[in-house]
Amino acid sequence: MTRTQYFTKGMRDGMPICFGYFAVSFAFGIQAAGIGLSVLESAVLSAANVTSAGQFAALGIIAAGASYIELAFTQLVINLRYFLMSCALSQKLSPAMPLHHRLGIAYGMTDEIFAVSVSQPEPLSPFYSYGLIAVAVPGWVLGTVLGAAAGNILPAILTNALGIAIYGMFIAIVIPPAKENRVVAGVVVLSMLLATVFTYAPLLREISSGFRIILITLLVAGGAALLFPLEDKPAEPEEDRHAS
């Protein structure tokens, strides 16, 4: 496939992310306006961060006029899951991928873009990632702007419906491999069960959502790797070095 084809494919796969983002960032825009951010400030915040949970948490901190250290620490805790995702995604890249592309795709490493990217064949083309970013991030920023400028423009029933789009996408990503592979199926079911326990059980529910995801990932993926390690592959990295 050519660069243009990868980019176009990325744009197509980015559509559901764009819809889902629009719904979430619309709600974010309303809240941002609620704490007194201007439309421009809200838009810049969304474009510079592209992280839902982190941005919602930041609003409370900015509104309270808290310290930069506190804001930095909160973002670190909430967004640390991206670290694990980036580690996993690093294995999908050609070892020969130049630094500027690595820096470029890092900007758009959201939960959703990661989810779509890991389900692509190896090696991942940076132009596919740019296609995803080119469609998804405008949805994120536009939703923020509209939410901040005119929060009552969309009926709640429509944003409610769009709110499920991102989860629908996650489901479409994990189910097909789970059908093929019983260990993956176990990982999916166990992670959902644990997330339910962590969300509702006393004490455990005090753990922030970002940290909950990290704990469950370490527990379940770590356990699965111990009990069901992948077959040893022959020395493939050497061949990859010459690719692309």
Next chain:
Amino acid sequence: MRVDVLLYIAVMAVVTYLIRMLPLTLIRRKITNRYIRSFLYYVPYATLSAMTFPAILTATGSVISAAIGFAAALLLAFRGKSLLTVAVFASAVVLVCELILPYLPL
């Protein structure tokens, strides 16, 4: 734009970007350790599943419409439908549910 707001935005953007960027730039080769490779292979499934459920139940206007949307998404995903199809149909199912729900004697 106010300067203090801009500084807040800059601080959070830098922290978030570094978290995303460091593994992608520092891990430049295929990991050969079998355990780490297996762990990273399972990471997306654990992460995405833990993010989806039970959060999906509070993603819409009511638990009922969310549960029906969840069931619709599962069904379509089991049949191997594309991301876009699953996302759009799940949203459509939720929309229809929320249009009907107020008229049901629940």
